[in-house]
Amino acid sequence: MPITVERLSVVADGAERPLLNGISCKFGDGEITIIAGRNGSGKSTLLDALGGLAAFEGSVRVDGLPLTDGNGPEASGIGRIGQQFQYPEAQLFARTVQGEFDYSLRYLKLSRRENARRTDEAMREMGLAPELKTQSPLLLSGGEKRRVALASTLATDPGWLLLDEPTAGLDPEAADRLLGFLLRRKREASGGIVVATHDLDLLLPVADRVIVLQDGCVAADMPASELAASPEIWDRAQIGTPLSVALAEQMRSLGVTVPAKFLTPEEAAGLLAERLTGADGSVAECRPMDSSVEYPTQAEAERNVGTVAGGAATPSGRRRFVQSLDPRTKWLFYMCFSIGLLAQRDWTGVACGLAITAVLELLCRVPLRSMMPILRPFLWFMVISAVVSGIGFGESGGGDGALRLGAVSFSVAAALTSSLELAKIILVMAGGVLLSATTTPFEMKRGIERIAAPLARIKFPVEAISLTGSLLLRFIPVLRKEAGRFNRIAKSRGKRVRRSGTIRLRDLPVMLVPLLLSLLQMASDLSLALEARGYTLRGMPRTAAITLRMKHPDWLAVVAGGALLAILLALSGRS
Ligand SMILES: Nc1ncnc2c1ncn2[C@@H]1O[C@H](COP(=O)(O)OP(=O)(O)OP(=O)(O)O)[C@@H](O)[C@H]1O
DSSP states (O other): OOEEEEEEEEOOTTOSSOSEEEEEEEEOTTOEEEEEOSTTSSHHHHHHHHTTOSOOEEEEEETTEESBOSSSBOHHHHHTEEEEOSSGGGTOOSSSHHHHHHHHHHTTOOOHHHHHHHHHHHHHHTTOOGGGGGSOGGGSOHHHHHHHHHHHHHTTOOSEEEEESTTTTOOHHHHHHHHHHHHHHHHHSSSOEEEEOSOHHHHGGGOSEEEEEETTEEEEEEEHHHHHTOTHHHHHTTSOOOHHHHHHHHHHHTTOOOOSSOOOHHHHHHHHHHHHBOTTSOBOOOOOOOTTSOOOOHHHHHHHHHHHHHHHHHHHHSOOHHHHSOHHHHHHHHHHHHHHHHTOOSHHHHHHHHHHHHHHHHHHTOOHHHHHHHHHHHHHHHHHHHHHHHEEESSSTTOTTOEEETTEEEOHHHHHHHHHHHHHHHHHHHHHHHHHHHSOHHHHHHHHHHHTGGGGGGTOOHHHHHHHHHHHHHHHHHHHHHHHHHHHHHHHTTOOOOOTTOOOGGGHHHHHHHHHHHHHHHHHHHHHHHHHTTTTSTTOOOOOSOOOOOOHHHHHHHHHHHHHHHHHHHHHTOO
8 A cells, every 4th residue: 555645744943944845645555756856855854754753744644554643653654664864874873783683673573583584685685795794884884884774674574665865875786786676676575665866867767656856845746757758847846857868858859769768778778779770780870969959068057056056055054143143242142141140049030031041042043842852851850959959857857847747858948949059050051052052063162262362371271171162062962963863763773653852761771882882983083083173283373264253243242141141130139
């Protein structure tokens, strides 16, 4: 049965437009469907929605069953889907290649023998040598990683295969092997195959249906043979004509009869040979190329590149007000905000701080739900600390007015005093999250460096401190990103139905070591990058990557920060 998609919309936090905008389409059983579209058109997002990885509105039914049950992905739905991510690094995490297969197959609870059989078969299918089983997936080449990722998906024998850029980084032999596999699977297995790709020349000839996306909408959805006869669609979707389509057009202009289908190189060569060879075997004279086909000049090509790049950059690339402020302004504002907040001595002051944080959150346009994963553990910490600080023992424990139960007492006043202090710190942290969400790590470092520059004269280690500060703040989003990656793996490969951004406790033993290893790997990459930038060479001057310049809005924001500090200090000193 098909996958049926109705009015599917995906809206991401902070995105200016829906990533997918009410699309409806059908993926046929026993068919290869290609999803084409320029960069950023929504191909990967569509695959993520079909694989239960992206929250969506609308309906997706897999083999007649709904993919979601209202709260999130439905286990039987995602169990029928095997997804290969666009970047294999996002999919692989285990210490060995064998570990990757073990993790993928774990949810099926098969016998050891069956696990080994499926692993061997999938590795053979993808042309992976058995010796690779003991290797770390991180040490494989890009193409090998992709093949391991696909093989570990295949081993689970999913009904549906969702492949994101499956041929990227594959050598011609591996790409051919993949094509052969897709065609075999289409013939022999139940379910269908959905492939998001830019490698149209290779994959269009094996496609049954093509869906062209443009800015999150369906620009074309038709059988491959129909699309082959409508070459103008590529221009309309701003993808550029695939070479195989341009070749077919050229051949038609030379008078060769070309069938309405996407040609493989062999088919194109066969048709040309047929045309050139007469019935008696003589070779016909070839007409010169159709001169009406005009190729762009260098200048036009450069202009086109500019248009495409500009077009792609506009929706997400436009910098918002807070993002565009000088990092020094943001640091100064943040310091005023933090000092003012920490000076508060009662709940009225904290309530004002909360209101200011809410306004800042709106100005920064960072949705609360994207801040909560960072703040939630601290909120829990605050609740637990408040409860613990209120507990007292013995006759005099807890002081006057404490609630008593035998020898144990609970002082609401003590609990509220602790909560007050912790609430201020959480609000300061929320401000830090907003700062790191609207400022790149480079800008942050440069900002602190410039603010603290006068201290360098008294040998204060300005650069080291600014680097440490920005790296610490950078660590929060990196941790979140890693947690998100493991959440996707647990959902897609472990078939764990879980809310986005969270990891189930029982996945921790499997994922903790890889998570730590991955963080260590990042630290090692970072230290190499720092070394390459000359941070280990003491006393050597470095050129600045970012030149900062304060503009009018920056001065206004600094004045606003000063005014905010004055108001908060006045509020704290009013009693
Ligand atoms: N979590 C997110 N938050 C905000 N925007 C996002 C998010 N994920 C994707 N986007 C944006 O959604 C758009 C579609 O992304 P998607 O990865 O689906 O494109 P694509 O067609 O697969 O592109 P490519 O060909 O480059 O792989 C892009 O503009 C991207 O920046």
